[in-house]
Amino acid sequence: MKRNRSMHVLCLAAIVALALAAAGCAPAPTPTSGGQATPTPGNQATPTEAPKELEPVDLTWYVIGTPQADQASVDAAASAITMEKIKANLRIITFDWGTYSDKLKTMAATGEEYDLCFTSSWANEFFSGVSKGAFLPIDDLLAEHGQSILAQVPEEYWGAATVAGKRYAMFNYQISVAQNGLFVQKALAETYGLDPAAIRKIEDFAPFFDKILENEPGITPLLTGGGLIPLFNYDTGYTLDRATQSWVLPLYIRVGDPDFKVFDLGQSPESKGRNALMRSWYNKGYLRKDAASITDPASESKTGKYAAWVAGTITPGGEVVESARTGIDVIAIPIAPAYTDTTYVIAAMTAISRTSKNPERAMMLFDLMYSDKALYNLVCNGIEGTHYTKIDETYIRPIADSGYAPTTDWVFGGQFNAFLKEGMAPDTWTVTDALNKSAAKSPLMGFVYNQEDVKDKVAQIEAILQEYAQAMATGTVDPDVAQPELDAKLKAAGLDDVIADVQAQLDAWRAANGK
Amino acid sequence: MAAGREAQAVKTIRTIWKHRELVVLSLPGVLFLLVFSYIPLYGIVLPFKNFRYDLGFWKSPWVGFRNFAFLFGSDNAWRITRNTVLLNLAFILVMTGVALAFALMLFEVRRRSVRAYQTAMFLPYFLSWVVVSYIFLALLDMDRGLANRILEALGAEPRLWYNDPGPWPLLLLLANTWKGAGYSAIIYYAGLMNIDREYYEAAEIDGATRFQQIRKISIPLLSPLITILFLLAIGRILYGNFDLFYNLTRNSTLLYPATDVIDTFVYRALRVTGDIGMSSAAGIYQSVVGFFIVLAANLVVRRIHPENSLF
Numbered sequence: 001m002k003r004n005r006s007m008h009v010l011c012l013a014a015i016v017a018l019a020l021a022a023a024g025c026a027p028a029p030t031p032t033s034g035g036q037a038t039p040t041p042g043n044q045a046t047p048t049e050a051p052k053e054l055e056p057v058d059l060t061w062y063v064i065g066t067p068q069a070d071q072a073s074v075d076a077a078a079s080a081i082t083m084e085k086i087k088a089n090l091r092i093i094t095f096d097w098g099t100y101s102d103k104l105k106t107m108a109a110t111g112e113e114y115d116l117c118f119t120s121s122w123a124n125e126f127f128s129g130v131s132k133g134a135f136l137p138i139d140d141l142l143a144e145h146g147q148s149i150l151a152q153v154p155e156e157y158w159g160a161a162t163v164a165g166k167r168y169a170m171f172n173y174q175i176s177v178a179q180n181g182l183f184v185q186k187a188l189a190e191t192y193g194l195d196p197a198a199i200r201k202i203e204d205f206a207p208f209f210d211k212i213l214e215n216e217p218g219i220t221p222l223l224t225g226g227g228l229i230p231l232f233n234y235d236t237g238y239t240l241d242r243a244t245q246s247w248v249l250p251l252y253i254r255v256g257d258p259d260f261k262v263f264d265l266g267q268s269p270e271s272k273g274r275n276a277l278m279r280s281w282y283n284k285g286y287l288r289k290d291a292a293s294i295t296d297p298a299s300e301s302k303t304g305k306y307a308a309w310v311a312g313t314i315t316p317g318g319e320v321v322e323s324a325r326t327g328i329d330v331i332a333i334p335i336a337p338a339y340t341d342t343t344y345v346i347a348a349m350t351a352i353s354r355t356s357k358n359p360e361r362a363m364m365l366f367d368l369m370y371s372d373k374a375l376y377n378l379v380c381n382g383i384e385g386t387h388y389t390k391i392d393e394t395y396i397r398p399i400a401d402s403g404y405a406p407t408t409d410w411v412f413g414g415q416f417n418a419f420l421k422e423g424m425a426p427d428t429w430t431v432t433d434a435l436n437k438s439a440a441k442s443p444l445m446g447f448v449y450n451q452e453d454v455k456d457k458v459a460q461i462e463a464i465l466q467e468y469a470q471a472m473a474t475g476t477v478d479p480d481v482a483q484p485e486l487d488a489k490l491k492a493a494g495l496d497d498v499i500a501d502v503q504a505q506l507d508a509w510r511a512a513n514g515k
Numbered sequence: 516m517a518a519g520r521e522a523q524a525v526k527t528i529r530t531i532w533k534h535r536e537l538v539v540l541s542l543p544g545v546l547f548l549l550v551f552s553y554i555p556l557y558g559i560v561l562p563f564k565n566f567r568y569d570l571g572f573w574k575s576p577w578v579g580f581r582n583f584a585f586l587f588g589s590d591n592a593w594r595i596t597r598n599t600v601l602l603n604l605a606f607i608l609v610m611t612g613v614a615l616a617f618a619l620m621l622f623e624v625r626r627r628s629v630r631a632y633q634t635a636m637f638l639p640y641f642l643s644w645v646v647v648s649y650i651f652l653a654l655l656d657m658d659r660g661l662a663n664r665i666l667e668a669l670g671a672e673p674r675l676w677y678n679d680p681g682p683w684p685l686l687l688l689l690a691n692t693w694k695g696a697g698y699s700a701i702i703y704y705a706g707l708m709n710i711d712r713e714y715y716e717a718a719e720i721d722g723a724t725r726f727q728q729i730r731k732i733s734i735p736l737l738s739p740l741i742t743i744l745f746l747l748a749i750g751r752i753l754y755g756n757f758d759l760f761y762n763l764t765r766n767s768t769l770l771y772p773a774t775d776v777i778d779t780f781v782y783r784a785l786r787v788t789g790d791i792g793m794s795s796a797a798g799i800y801q802s803v804v805g806f807f808i809v810l811a812a813n814l815v816v817r818r819i820h821p822e823n824s825l826f
Contacts, residue, residue, distance in 0.1 A: 105789045108568045128788055133569025290657040293677035293767040354569055451788075452565075456585035459784035459793060463591065466783050467768045467775075476678065476769065492590055 054087040057358045059365055061092050061116040062107075063411045064100040064123050070403030074382055081375045086364045092379065094406070100124060108134040111355055115362040118411050119169055119351045121343045126351070127245055127448060130163045135351040137166040141363040146170065148371035152414050154437060159446030160345040170366050172348035174415040175432050177439040178341075179314040181334035183322050188212065188219070188307050189331055196333045203277065204335075205308065209286045212307045221286040223297055223309035224278075224474055238339040238440050240270060243502050244449040245343055248462040248469075251502050255443060260510060262503045264495060266487065275472050275479035282475030291474035302326045313344075316431045317424040324421075338435060341442030348410045369413030376417050380409045388419075395420050447509045454501045457494035464489045562796035582796035585784055586777075596753075599776040602684060603752045606691050611745060613692050614699030615737070619729055621700065622707045633704075636697030644758035647690060651763055677765060680773035687774065690763055691756075699744070706740040707733060742816055742823040750809040753777060753801040777801060 059082075068074070071092060079089045095103050104117055104124040119126045119135070129135055142150065153171045161169050182205070184194065192211040198204065209221035243251045243262045250265040265271050281287060294300055301309045302325075311318070314332045322330050352362045369376050381388045381396060382404035388396045396419040398405050409418040416429040425431070451458045468486045471477045509515075531538055562582050564575045586592060617636060621629055639647075654661045655676035663673035676682070714732045723731070755776025764774045781797040809825075817824035 101789075109566075109791060111568070111571075125789070131567075133567045288657070290675055290677060292769055293765055295765055455788065455790065456581065456588065456793070459585040459788065459790070460588055460591060463780055463784040467771050469768075471769050489590065493588060 054361070056083065056087045056089065057361050058089045058091065059116065059358065059362055060114040061090065061365075062100075062104060062114060063092060063094050063118045063408075064097060065094045065406045065408045065411060067094045067096060068404045068406055070382065070387070073386075074378065074404055077383055078375060078378055081372065081378070082365060082368065085368060085372070086361060088358075088361050088365060090365065097123075108132065108353075113355045113357065114353050115356040115358060116350055116352060116366065118172075119349050121245060121346050122247070126161075126169060126346055126349060127163065127450075129351065130168045131450065131452065134354055135168045136354055136356065136359055137168055138170065138352060138359075138363065139167050141352070141359055142167065142170070145360060145363040146367045148367050149414075152370055152416070156441070156445065157345050160342040160448075161349065162446065163448055169346075169349040169351040170363075171345075172350055172410050172413055172415065174348050174410040175313070175315045175436065176340050176345045176347060177313070177315075177338045177435050178344050179334045179338040180336045181311050181314045181332055182222075182308045183301075183311050183319075183330040183332055184208075184308040185304070185306075186329040186331050188216070196331060199333050199335060202335050206281075209281075209284075209307070213285055216307070219305055219307055220288050221307045222281065223294070223301055223306040224287065224291065238337050240265070240268070241341060241442050241444055242343065243444065243447075243506060244451070245346075246449075246451075246458070246462070247343070248465050249458065249498070250465065251499060253444070253506075260443075260506055260515075262499050262506060264490070264499065266483065266490075272479070272483070275475075275483065278473060278475035279479055280475070287474055292471045292476040302328070304328055316435065317420075317428040320421070320423040324423075337440060339440040339442065340436065340445075342445055342447065345445070350411075350413075366413065370417065373417050376413050377419050379412045380406070380418050390419075391422065394426065395422055397422050443515065444506075446513070447506060449502055449505055451498075451501075454494070454498050457498050460493040461490060461495055461498065464493055558795065559799065561792060562799045564792055566791040578792070582790075582792040583800065585793055586781075586797055586800060591775075591780060594772070595775055595777045595780045598774065599755045599778075600752055602687060602776065603755070605684070605688055607745065607748045607752070609688055609692050610695055610699055610748075611741065613696045615703055615734075615741070617696060617700035618703030618707060619733060621704050622733070623725060623729075633697070633701060636700060638697070639694045640698045642694065644694075644756075644762040647694060648762040648765060651686075651690065652765065677767040678769045680770045683764065683770055683773045687759065687763065691759060702744065703737060703740065706737050710736050738820070739823045742820070743825060746809060746812055746816065746825055749812050750805045752808060753804050755779060757782065 071094065075091055078092075082088045082090045100118070101123050107114065108129065118124060119129055138146075149170050153173050157171055157176070158167060161167050161171065182202075184196075188194075189196070189208075192208055192215070194205075194208045205222075212219055212221045239255055240252045241255050243253050250271075251262050252265045252268070253260050253262055278287075282289075282291070288294070297309065300306070304326075311322070311332055314334050319330055319332045322332070350366055352359050356362050369379070381398070382402065384390055386399070387402040387404040388398045390396055398421070409415045416433060418429075420426070420428060464486070468477075468482060472479060472482055472486075561572075563577055563579060565578045565582075566572075566575045570576075621632055624632065652660070655663075657663065657673070657675060657677075660676070662676065666673050710733065714736075715728055718728050718732060755778040757778040760774055760776050760779050761782070764770045766779075777797065781794060785794050813825050
């Protein structure tokens with residue numbers, strides 16, 4: 001009898017274990033099957049619903065950055081504001097830079113429930129998220145609850161967040177202009193008479209680099225590296241425009257070309273000239289001999305062993321940020337005019353998850369990040385007196401080691417509502433806003449390439465390019481040898497088919513938009 | 516016929532009842548296998564689908580073999596398959612040889628010091644490949660690395676280790692063996708401990724040397740274990756150890772001709788798009804080919820030594 005019972009218990013345990021495992025694998029409930037407070041997305045009724053009538057809910061928001069020790073106290077302070085205004089508790093969860101994209105993709109694949117997440121061209125990739133159905137379309141929500149967002153984000157940006165006629169993410173309005181250039185150590189620039197005003201293109205740095213080589217043993221003139229940007233993007237000026245959203249695919253059009261002809265960048269005189277220049281610089285010693293295997297240029301630049309390094313993009317106030325980051329006084333020298341395209345515009349966005357139970361409240365929260373300066377700055381900078389001290393109405397000074405200093409204003413909303421850090425020009429945000437609005441705009445703004453039909457070829461091409469890019473961008477390999485090799489491999493991988501596919505979609509887009 | 520089948524069923528139940536304690540003991544293991552290895556098998560449909568989060572697992576559209584195309588187009592397929600198979604084959608052979616040698620040496624030394632040797636050899640097994648990659652960087656760095664310092668002291672030209680694929684197959688072999696040999700050696704050592712001491716005593720009385728004892732007693736009696744471990748390892752011959760190939764080489768692109776394996780290629784090709792269908796296609800390709808290699812290897816073993824084969 002006793003033995004019998006223990007068998008029963010074991011069987012029961014087994015069944016429970018199996019049921020649990022099966023539950024873990026089961027598809028997530030659809031967003032609308034939640035609790036009673038679930039609003040229907042797209043419901044046009046009661047646009048001016050008073051906060052008091054709302055049921056209290058919890059909102060979870062995933063962002064990229066460095067996880068902060070004191071997140072809990074900031075969440076509590078922020079929730080006090082959001083509870084009062086939109087009856088929501090706020091929980092912000094930060095995943096580290098390196099793991100954010102992987103974790104968000106896994107969460108989307110398993111149907112985990114959350115409300116808001118950071119998405120962009122470079123992390124938790126926006127267009128791939130949309131094509132896989134990770135985000136909710138937001139048009140109705142935005143019209144209903146997103147007035148402050150609509151007021152601050154330039155109208156023409158929205159095309160970049162639109163896929164098949166629907167918008168899928170809100171913009172975190174920040175600098176969305178690329179201006180390629182170099183950061184140069186200020187002390188060295190002054191010692192060797194480098195005149196920033198005289199620099200027009202990257203070749204103009206050569207005399208300065210010669211002096212560094214001659215007089216500064218132990219200092220390498222130039223650091224480049226970390227991926228593909230140096231090879232293809234950094235001083236094309238604004239003559240070439242990327243035809244897809246991929247950083248890796250080398251497909252470009254020439255700005256001003258009435259036919260919008262898509263071509264392989266590797267075949268352009270610009271790219272060939274650049275590769276030859278980098279090769280000669282490598283041979284002269286402007287770059288380290290092992291430049292191709294530098295994997296982390298961001299921390300390498302902090303060592304002070306380089307006279308100049310590639311700036312991701314030069315922004316107003318960027319020198320201050322870079323000097324603080326590296327601990328070295330730097331000046332920023334642009335080598336190309338400022339411009340903007342889809343990729344830069346979508347560099348920081350926030351999407352509402354398909355699994356959100358409260359998409360309306362999520363939109364209200366994000367709108368609040370635009371309209372409520374106190375809330376926005378609380379999330380960006382922490383609690384006054386604990387995490388930062390206020391110098392005056394616009395300037396703050398962070399308190400060192402306070403446990404909360406994400407320094408990523410642009411993941412939380414419209415950056416132009418943020419307090420300025422000491423040392424930044426008082427008009428930083430107005431200048432940036434003006435720059436955004438005045439910069440040359442890509443003729444392809446709003447064109448979104450869908451690689452679905454040739455994705456196997458795109459995957460191969462991306463793998464091949466990652467193999468060659470850094471070696472060629474640093475001049476480590478002879479372009480006369482490497483370029484033909486690369487060309488042959490790309491051809492075998494089906495680059496021509498991809499070019500044809502991009503061209504076809506581009507032509508259809510032009511026809512539809514009258515370009 | 517029916518009666519015979521019934522009798523058979525009764526007999527099976529009787530057998531189970533007779534060994535009920537053993538059956539209960541094996542339950543956790545069987546359950547574990549069921550939950551983590553058999554239930555997830557339904558995922559085998561993923562490589563043939565275009566997976567979408569919103570449509571979910573079953574409703575995503577079928578795409579046939581399209582997800583496999585990225586692996587086999589272009590000339591990458593040949594390079595990554597060659598690198599994976601040849602390097603893994605070298606790993607398996609050298610690892611087996613070195614681990615066996617260590618196990619035999621451990622078996623021959625005095626009992627007291629065995630623990631110290633075991634620990635020292637086992638230690639690298641617990642290091643993560645990321646840590647090992649920094650140990651290697653300390654050796655191979657361009658201007659701070661030990662290897663180049665030594666080359667300079669000898670008056671030779673320093674080398675750019677991370678730019679030149681030439682020596683890397685050897686370096687990878689060295690690292691893999693150094694890290695894993697201690698672990699395998701302990702398995703073989705445990706096998707040796709199981710051999711009846713009387714064989715050795717008899718051999719000693721007959722005047723056999725130690726070397727003869729190893730050759731005529733230890734190795735023949737270990738051969739079933741060696742074969743089984745070898746067969747298991749060969750089933751994974753198409754799996755490149757991503758940690759090893761990615762970290763140890765510092766993902767230096769110039770080394771790819773020698774170090775790019777299926778797993779690093781798949782990572783590179785799909786890192787941006789994160790396509791679940793395509794990555795599971797790579798996974799199923801590796802396991803199906805591994806399955807047939809195990810079957811074939813087992814067939815060969817059964818021809819030569821029927822009692823050593825797995826099944």
